[in-house]
Amino acid sequence: MSDATPMKKGGFLDAVERFGDRLPDPVFIFVWLIGILMVISALAAWVGMSAVNPITGETLIAQSLLSRDNLQQFLTSMPETMTGFTPLGLTLVIMLGAGVAERSGLFSAGLRAGLRNAPKKAMTPIVMLLALVATHSSDAAYVVLIPLAGVIYASVGRHPIAGIAAAFAGVSGGFSANFMPGPIDALILGVTEPAVHILDPSWTVNVAGNWYFILGMAVVFFPIGWFVTDKIIEPRLGEYVPTSAAPVESQKADSQLTPEERQGLWRALWGFLAVTALWVVLTVMPNAPLYNPDAEPAARLNPMLDSLIAYFFLLFLVTGAAFGSATGTVTGHRDVVRMSTEAMKDMSGYIVLAFTAAHFVVMINWTGMGGILAISGAQAIESANLPPALIVAAMVLLAAALNLFIGSASAKWAAIAPILVPMLMLLGISPEMSTAAYRVGDSVTNIITPLMVYFPMVLAFCRRWDPEFGMGGLLSNMIPYSIAFLVGGLALAIGWMLVGLPVGPAAPALIDIPAAVPAG
Secondary structure, three states: OOOOOOOOOOOHHHHHHHHHHHOOOHHHHHHHHHHHHHHHHHHHHHOOOEEEOOOOOOEEEOOOOOOHHHHHHHHHOHHHHHHOOHHHHHHHHHHHHHHHHHHOOHHHHHHHHHHOOOOHHHHHHHHHHHHHHHHHHOHHHHHHHHHHHHHHHHHOOOOHHHHHHHHHHHHHHOOOOOOOOOHHHHHHHHHHHHHHHOOOOOOOOOOOOOHHHHHHHHHHHHHHHHHHHHHHHHHHHOOOOOOOOOOHHHHHOOOOOOHHHHHHHHHHHHHHHHHHHHHHHHHHOOOOOOOOOOOOHHHOOHHHHHOHHHHHHHHHHHHHHHHHHHHOOOOOHHHHHHHHHHHHHHOHHHHHHHHHHHHHHHHHHHHOHHHHHHHHHHHHHHHOOOOHHHHHHHHHHHHHHHHOOOOOHHHHHHHHHHHHHHHHHOOOEOHHHHHHHHHHHHHHOHHHOOOOOOHHHHHHHHHHHOOOOOHHHHHHHHHHHHHHHHHHHHHHHHHHHHHOOOOEOOEOOEOOOOOOOOOO
């Protein structure tokens, strides 16, 4: 950053950072959390903590992690728990290819070529826009765009952790905000429809049922993320001074391209076109392996979308090797193996952290307490007797609170949709509107909970630029985004209800109470 000085210490965010940095290493934080969770689950099971699903009549009972079965599962399934931690596999696969692209010099040269004439102030809106759009690529956005944002900022002399924060805020804090419906819409609204059928079996929820609202979220969250990054986060971080531990992209940020680098970029472009053409062929050819003609229209491209991790792995590998063949950084297959190996060394800390994080996440599910909390929260909303706009606001706050403890958007919605959707229909609120309100709350607190599965990974990305950067630093830099997104999302949801705008095509915000079902 060129024109900002660090903010004075002593404010709330700095207190959060100091407190967070005094905590043990994140690996041991998860160890302590597992211990605390074991005690809480045992107490919850001892007092008979439970909740009855008012739709199905099923009684959910808290399970003790100290029970014989859960202790057996904990001790016998460690390898499966570790390897089943989705972010770990996704991240390592991407980094195998990205390590070649980085160490060959492709990232540095490409960014210098593309951004050397771009004004520094344009970086934040570019990153924020890309982050919002990239949510359609789901996991790939986390493991590709977020670390790349740090590289982009460093390449123009701005603080790379500010770039990582902006991308993390856009991808995860604005998780549902977008300009077009995508796979996430199909997933979430696909959970909504069975819940609607409890009251009205004839109701059809279309995949574009939240289109207008998520577009509104994007319009609101884009300037918020831009403002918070440039006016709050980067001034807190101050001027970035590269260290010897910084990734190589920061080493050549101001140098001109050599003839070899220009030739390498052309070779990398041909590599990009070749890999992309291969994916297009695999998607459109007869009997294409990346297209499912038997699925619903919105889900037919799911195989292609699920293959994006493999696409980025191969893309980085091919383009990095092509670039390096021109510049001399890659002289044979041994260099490619060496670069991928070095990339895995950089991720070693994350692998250790993922071991404890994976166990904590899966053990929360074993307790069964997530569903109990969801049902209790839904019943609290029902008993509050609020007007529709405030009910929607309460939905946002409930989802935001639950999101601090239960990471999966679809898992939470699957637990509470059969309760909340029919309940809100009986209060005149459409299923699409209740889904939209849930999606606001589910998005805004992703970036401030260490229980979010990608939080440790983002911390590892920050530590590549600043080895001393701690959990307190990441939390303190993400809290302003979370608060600002929550305020903006609440205002959007309440205003939407008061105006009565449609949530999407053929998807009103308000409906008539189903006549066949008594409102009481």
